[in-house]
Amino acid sequence: MQVIENLKVKEKVYIEKLNNGLTVMIIPKEGIKKKYIIWGTHYGSNDSKFIVPGENEVTEVPKGVAHFLEHKMFEQENGRNSLDVLSSLGVNANAFTTNTHTAYLYEATDNFYEALDEFMDYVQHPYFTDENVEKEKGIIGQEIMMYDDYPEWKVYLNALEAMYHNHPVKLDITGTIETISHIDKDILYKCYNTFYNPSNMCLVVCGDFEPKEILKEIENRLIEKKPEGEIKRIYENEDESIVKPRVESKMEVSIPLFTIGIKCIPPKQKEKVKTHIAIEILLNMIAGESSKLYQDLYKSGVILNMPSFEYEFTDDYAYILVSGASRNPDEFLEKFNQEIENYIKNGINEEDFERTKKMIYGEYVKEYNNVSDIARMFLNDFMKGVNSFDYIEEISTIDIEYAKQVLIDNFTTEKQVFSVVKSN
Amino acid sequence: MKQGIKLHTINTNKFKTNLIAMFLSIPLTRENVTKNALLTSILRRGCQKYKTQEEISKRLEEMYGAEFNCGLDKLGKNHVLKFYVESINDEFLPEMKENMLKQSIEILSEIVFNPLTENNGFNEEYTNQEKENVKQIIEAKKDNKARYALFRCVEEMFKDKPEGLYKYGYVEDLENINAKNLYEYYKELIDSCKIDIFVSGKLENTNIEQLVEQDENIAKLKEREPKFNINKPEEKAPMQQANNVEEKLDVTQGKLVIGYDVEASKQEIENEKFRYIGMLYNAILGGTATSKLFQNVREKASLAYTASSSFSYYTGNIFVNAGIEIENFEKATDIIKDQIEAMKQGDFSDEDIENARKVIISNIEGISDEQDTEIIYFLGQELSGRNVSLKQYAEFVQDVNKNEIEDFAKKININTVYFLRN
Numbered sequence: 001m002q003v004i005e006n007l008k009v010k011e012k013v014y015i016e017k018l019n020n021g022l023t024v025m026i027i028p029k030e031g032i033k034k035k036y037i038i039w040g041t042h043y044g045s046n047d048s049k050f051i052v053p054g055e056n057e058v059t060e061v062p063k064g065v066a067h068f069l070e071h072k073m074f075e076q077e078n079g080r081n082s083l084d085v086l087s088s089l090g091v092n093a094n095a096f097t098t099n100t101h102t103a104y105l106y107e108a109t110d111n112f113y114e115a116l117d118e119f120m121d122y123v124q125h126p127y128f129t130d131e132n133v134e135k136e137k138g139i140i141g142q143e144i145m146m147y148d149d150y151p152e153w154k155v156y157l158n159a160l161e162a163m164y165h166n167h168p169v170k171l172d173i174t175g176t177i178e179t180i181s182h183i184d185k186d187i188l189y190k191c192y193n194t195f196y197n198p199s200n201m202c203l204v205v206c207g208d209f210e211p212k213e214i215l216k217e218i219e220n221r222l223i224e225k226k227p228e229g230e231i232k233r234i235y236e237n238e239d240e241s242i243v244k245p246r247v248e249s250k251m252e253v254s255i256p257l258f259t260i261g262i263k264c265i266p267p268k269q270k271e272k273v274k275t276h277i278a279i280e281i282l283l284n285m286i287a288g289e290s291s292k293l294y295q296d297l298y299k300s301g302v303i304l305n306m307p308s309f310e311y312e313f314t315d316d317y318a319y320i321l322v323s324g325a326s327r328n329p330d331e332f333l334e335k336f337n338q339e340i341e342n343y344i345k346n347g348i349n350e351e352d353f354e355r356t357k358k359m360i361y362g363e364y365v366k367e368y369n370n371v372s373d374i375a376r377m378f379l380n381d382f383m384k385g386v387n388s389f390d391y392i393e394e395i396s397t398i399d400i401e402y403a404k405q406v407l408i409d410n411f412t413t414e415k416q417v418f419s420v421v422k423s424n
Numbered sequence: 425m426k427q428g429i430k431l432h433t434i435n436t437n438k439f440k441t442n443l444i445a446m447f448l449s450i451p452l453t454r455e456n457v458t459k460n461a462l463l464t465s466i467l468r469r470g471c472q473k474y475k476t477q478e479e480i481s482k483r484l485e486e487m488y489g490a491e492f493n494c495g496l497d498k499l500g501k502n503h504v505l506k507f508y509v510e511s512i513n514d515e516f517l518p519e520m521k522e523n524m525l526k527q528s529i530e531i532l533s534e535i536v537f538n539p540l541t542e543n544n545g546f547n548e549e550y551t552n553q554e555k556e557n558v559k560q561i562i563e564a565k566k567d568n569k570a571r572y573a574l575f576r577c578v579e580e581m582f583k584d585k586p587e588g589l590y591k592y593g594y595v596e597d598l599e600n601i602n603a604k605n606l607y608e609y610y611k612e613l614i615d616s617c618k619i620d621i622f623v624s625g626k627l628e629n630t631n632i633e634q635l636v637e638q639d640e641n642i643a644k645l646k647e648r649e650p651k652f653n654i655n656k657p658e659e660k661a662p663m664q665q666a667n668n669v670e671e672k673l674d675v676t677q678g679k680l681v682i683g684y685d686v687e688a689s690k691q692e693i694e695n696e697k698f699r700y701i702g703m704l705y706n707a708i709l710g711g712t713a714t715s716k717l718f719q720n721v722r723e724k725a726s727l728a729y730t731a732s733s734s735f736s737y738y739t740g741n742i743f744v745n746a747g748i749e750i751e752n753f754e755k756a757t758d759i760i761k762d763q764i765e766a767m768k769q770g771d772f773s774d775e776d777i778e779n780a781r782k783v784i785i786s787n788i789e790g791i792s793d794e795q796d797t798e799i800i801y802f803l804g805q806e807l808s809g810r811n812v813s814l815k816q817y818a819e820f821v822q823d824v825n826k827n828e829i830e831d832f833a834k835k836i837n838i839n840t841v842y843f844l845r846n
Contacts (some may be wrong), residue, residue, distance in 0.1 A: 009440065009516060032438055034793045081723070087713040087776070090782025109789035110782070138726030146747050148676040149569050252674040254563040285506055290481035298477070299549075304557050355485045362489030365516050370794060371692050 001026075001211060006389045009368045013378065013389065014211040018219065021199025021227030025378050026214055027206040029371055033109045035207030036371040037116070039123055040103035040379045042202075043195035045173040046216045052194045053229035056259050062182040063168070064140075064175015067097040071140060073104065073122060075132050082122035093116045099169050101383045102312055107372055112207075113217065120221040126192045128185035137180055144174050151251045152323075158247045160260035162417035165243055166236030167317055188265070193286040199227035202382045206375040209397060235316060238266070241415070246421045254421035255304075258329035260336060263415040264318040274389040275396050276311055277321060277360065278406035282359060283309040284356050285348070286339050287322060293339050302328050314384060320410065330418050341410050348400050348407075357395065425621075425637065428648035429646065430474035432474060432802055433632050436792065441801045442525050442625030443510045443795040446536050447803055449618040449652045452503040452586040458593025459609050461561070466555040470540040470547065474531075488845035490528055492535065499593045499807050500655030500738035508796075513626050515636060515762050526635055533641035534715040537614065545604035555601065558568050561592050566673065569844060570730070573679035577842035580669050581683045587739050608628060620806055622799045634699045655808040657693050657740035660685045667840040678750040679844040682760060684742040687835045699737045700820040704788050705836075706735035707780035708772050708829070709763060710744060714779050716772075717744065723760055727752050738808075742836060750845045757841065767833040770826070779824055788818045 001017045014026040045067060049060045073095070074082045086093035086106055093115075094108035104123050108115050147153045155197045157172065162168040174180070205214055211334075242263055267275040289291050289306055307324030325333045367373055374388075381388045425431050450456065474480045490511035497504045504780045509532040540547050566572050575590065579678055582588030621642070623632055636642055654655045664683060692698060703711075710717035710733025721731035731746040745763075748756045766772070792798050805811055812820070 008518075032793055034790050081713075084714045084719075087783065088779035090779070090786040092783075092786070093713070107790070109786045128836040135726050139722060139729055142677065142727070142747060142749070143729040143836065145677040145749075146570075151567065252566070254567055255560055288481075290478055290485055295476075295478045299553065301553065301556055304560055359489035361518070362487075362512050365488070365512050366510070369441060371438050 001215065004387065004389060006392060008392050009365055010367070011079065011368055014215075016215055016360065018198065018222070020222065020225050021197065021381065022222070023202040024208060024215060024218060025202065025204045025382070027204070027374055027378065028209050029207055029374075030210060032208055033108055033373055034104065034108070035112045035205070035209070035371065036107045036375045037119065037203070037205045038103050038375045038379050038416060039119070039203045040201060040383065041102045041195050042100065042200050042383055043102055043191070044098050044100040045171065045175075046099045046168045047195070047233055048168060049234040050194065051232040051234070052190075055232055058234060059190065059194075061187050061191060062175060063171055063179040063309070064173075065183060066102050067174050068136065068140060068180060068183050069134050069188055069191055070095045070097045070102050072128055073126060075127050076128040078121060078123070080116055086115055089115045089118070094120070097173055099173065101379075103379060105375075114264050116217060117385040120218070120304040120423055122173055123196070124223050125203050126189065128188045133183065133185050133188065136168050137183075140174060140180055141177050144172070144177055147172070151253045151257050151421045154251060155257045155259045155419050156251055156321070157418055158249055159259040159419035160319075160423070162244050162419060163242050163261050163263045164320060165239055167238045168235065169170045169317055186364060191288075191301045194231060197228045198222070198225055200231065202379060204375045204379045206371040206378075222223040223360045231284045232368060233305075238317065243294065245416065246418045246420075248422070250424050252423055253421060255327060256329050256420055257323070257325050258332065259321055259405060259419045261334060261417040261419065262320040264313075264320060264410045266313055266316055269385060272313065272384065272386050273394050274398060275406055275410075276313070277391060277395050278403045279311045280309065281353065281356050281398065282343075282403055282407055282411070283320070283322065284359065285352055286343065287336060288356070291423065293335055297332060297335060302326055302331050329418075337413055337416075340407070340413075343407060348404055350400060353400055353403065357398070361395055362394070364395065425599060425633075426615060426645060426647045428650040429645060430806070431617040431633060432620060432806075433627060434622065434795075434798060436624060437626045438793060439625060439795055440513055440516050440844075441510050441795070442513055443799065444528050444622065445507065445533055445622040445799050446507045446532060447620045447622075448505040448613065449499070449502045449620070449650075450613060450616070451651060451653050452498060452501050452589060454586075454589060456556070456609075457503060457589050457591065458597035459606060460505055461496055461592045461612070462506075462554055462558050462598070463610055464496060466546050466550050466606070467507075467539055468492065468494055469497060469533055469550040469554065471534045472538045473534050473539060475540050478764065479529075480535070486818065487524060487527055487531075488517060488610075488636050490524070490531070492532070495730040496591050498587075498589070499804065500609075501586050501653040502655065502807055503591070504807075507532060515626070517818045518626065520772075522615060525623075527621075528744050529635060529639050533639050537641040537645065538564065539610070540722055541607060545602070546610075548603045551603040551606065555598050556597075559598055562590065562595050562721065565592070569673065569675050570679050570745070570828060573842060573844040575683045576669070576671065576844070577681040577683045577743065577840055580667060580793075581741070582739070588781060590663060601837070606643045615646055616648055616651050618652040619645070620803060622802070624795045624799055631731045648752050652807065655738050657698075657738060659687070659690050659693065660687050660740060662687055663837055663839050664837045669840060669842045671842070671844050672714050675846050677747045677749070677845060680746045680748055680754060680755070680756055681755065681842045682744045682838065682840070683840040684744070684764070684836045685839045686740045686742065686832070687837050688740065688832075692736060692738070693750060697820060697824065697828065701824050701832045702737060703784055704777065704824050705767065705829050706733055706742060706782050707783055707830045708776050709733050709742070709767055712780065712783050714776070717746070718762065720759050720763055721746055721756060725755070727759070738821055741839070753843060753845075764836055768795050768836070770830045770833070772829075774826065777829065781821060781824075784821050785818050788814055
């Protein structure tokens with residue numbers, strides 16, 4: 001097993017790639033009662049067009065299959081639902097689907113190994129019937145409608161639609177009521193067999209474990225499978241330009257919501273972590289709590305809360321989102337852009353830069369406070385091709401020059417979109 | 425510590441952070457609820473040492489991103505003003521020389537107990553801006569439709585009672601509050617409220633009592649006979665007829681909330697086990713993935729994505745909620761009522777009980793793995809005049825049997841059906 005130790009947060013990660021291709025990561029946490037396990041497949045809502053290893057033809061499936069599969073994985077041939085079985089063991093089980101991956105997880109204080117039997121069994125044994133697939137359409141339909149009532153979701157999705165011409169990242173993870181109506185059990189099996197191969201998966205555990213022991217327990221529960229070749233994922237060509245600079249929707253909200261989206265060039269492998277850190281520092285300097293922008297706009301009543309920042313990237317897309325609520329979203333946008341211009345023209349203040357770096361350092365340390373956050377972070381970063389420890393290691397190497405370059409390369413107004421949701 | 429001010433320390437080496445919390449508790453009343461909301465907002469704007477929010481933020485960023493938070497909670501019949509600072513433990517800082525714990529207590533006590541004032545009042549500008557801000561927060565209560573539906577159901581059930589108040593107050597009450605009279609109110613509050621200070625983190629080799637007691641702002645606080653309500657549920661008169669409320673808003677999905685009363689006698693309520701029996705009842709009804717509601721409303725009838733219940737011990741209620749198609753209102757309410765009825769008939773197995781018990785015990789065991797969760801648990805104990813340790817808590821839950829749950833089920837009576845639709 002490969003061991004990586006981080007002396008700053010005083011944590012270790014043990015990494016093993018098994019013969020079947022599965023990557024296992026173990027982060028021991030002595031003295032913590034909760035144990036957390038998460039098993040992810042590199043298969044998300046973006047992956048609806050692909051070539052199955054060994055085939056030549058392109059397979060295209062309806063939007064929303066990854067999420068549908070996630071719901072249906074719990075159903076077992078013996079008529080039981082694994083979520084019920086895990087729940088009866090007193091463990092807290094769940095699953096989720098993102099644009100890039102699907103993950104199954106549970107958190108336990110007792111009965112961890114009994115739950116592990118069920119957990120590893122159900123993820124490895126799908127059971128789909130015409131009947132159980134049909135039934136799920138009603139439940140997922142209600143989930144889709146629940147999201148329709150969230151203005152935060154609308155403002156976010158609109159921003160992505162305004163940024164991307166073709167890339168599926170702009171679509172709802174759940175699919176739509178129309179697309180899911182075309183899903184049947186054969187489609188589910190095909191996607192399962194393609195994407196749930198161990199070589200396309202990663203399992204992370206965090207808790208009071210002896211690494212060798214837990215690795216053995218995991219290995220004992222794996223069914224025999226051979227690693228498969230590369231899955232060719234097909235995304236339509238995506239131009240660097242945006243679709244449209246502005247998009248507005250009407251919904252009942254007490255105060256307008258906004259999202260500024262900036263479409264970026266995906267960072268090169270070696271620059272991923274450093275770019276991410278630099279963008280976090282920059283966003284906090286420009287619009288964070290102590291920034292002039294935020295303080296001025298707060299005092300004039302334009303915004304009432306700190307906007308939230310996000311930088312999302314994969315190998316084939318990257319974007320920045322700045323979201324918040326404002327009585328006058330356009331004024332926020334205007335001031336935000338003025339401030340970026342100001343930073344490019346006049347440079348970055350060193351004192352503010354160093355102070356913000358300290359703050360981000362603290363943020364990274366806090367991420368090691370609980371087992372679920374740690375395990376989820378390691379899985380998420382693995383899917384992006386990075387190691388979570390790199391953030392805390394690389395931050396000291398980011399200087400003003402580097403940050404300035406990242407600013408110039410990424411904060412381009414021509415690739416900026418503005419999404420607003422407000423009442424009639 | 426002085427009378428009425430209590431220090432609670434939780435020494436734990438599970439975290440990278442120290443969490444310091446200061447809670448001010450007073451009886452929840454219509455008269456004060458809006459003032460309290462405004463007060464928490466104003467205090468975070470500036471204090472004597474750091475006069476602006478910008479100075480506070482810069483100071484916190486300098487402390488490796490120490491995080492200040494404030495909020496309000498309704499705990500039974502009390503309103504709790506909550507203030508937190510979370511900071512990195514010295515052990516994980518690049519420079520070890522900092523005394524982050526001391527610095528954190530200092531900045532927190534400064535914000536809460538030493539506010540910026542002018543002419544015997546709060547800063548005018550801050551007061552006016554925060555009045556706008558609180559107004560906005562109050563108006564935003566409709567933004568999250570599911571949460572709004574639950575709040576509205578509670579409001580209908582507790583008309584003109586403290587339990588039914590909105591924790592951020594009322595827009596019409598803001599009008600009469602100004603920088604001067606709010607400051608007068610603040611001084612009164614600080615002198616009379618119950619103050620609980622929690623410090624959680626790696627505290628060995630630290631004389632935490634001394635650190636807190638000698639803090640300049642805490643040392644200035646007076647002794648008090650704290651005014652607060654000891655939380656316990658009250659006896660409920662049986663409802664003659666259920667109250668039906670329908671409200672229209674621009675929603676895609678209907679949000680159904682049914683509020684039930686637990687019509688228990690005084691003696692039953694005072695039984696220490698009442699709370700734990702209620703928790704088990706709720707877990708079986710709608711608290712887990714194997715629960716009756718989840719199984720019947722979601723899995724079998726495919727009517728909902730969310731279908732669950734919650735037990736409110738302080739008010740003595742069970743709330744059932746589900747997000748459903750508007751036209752399925754009748755169907756869903758029927759299924760829900762059937763589940764309540766099935767519980768009354770004792771139609772649940774020993775296995776159901778054991779499953780529910782495991783989920784609850786597991787949650788209890790996990791409490792000390794989260795700093796804030798552990799603090800809030802002990803605050804709840806403090807405000808209900810109890811001191812049940814986590815170990816005892818788990819033992820109480822172990823001890824509940826089927827008869828007790830069945831008896832509890834028989835006391836559940838429908839109070840209000842609330843439906844938010846388009």
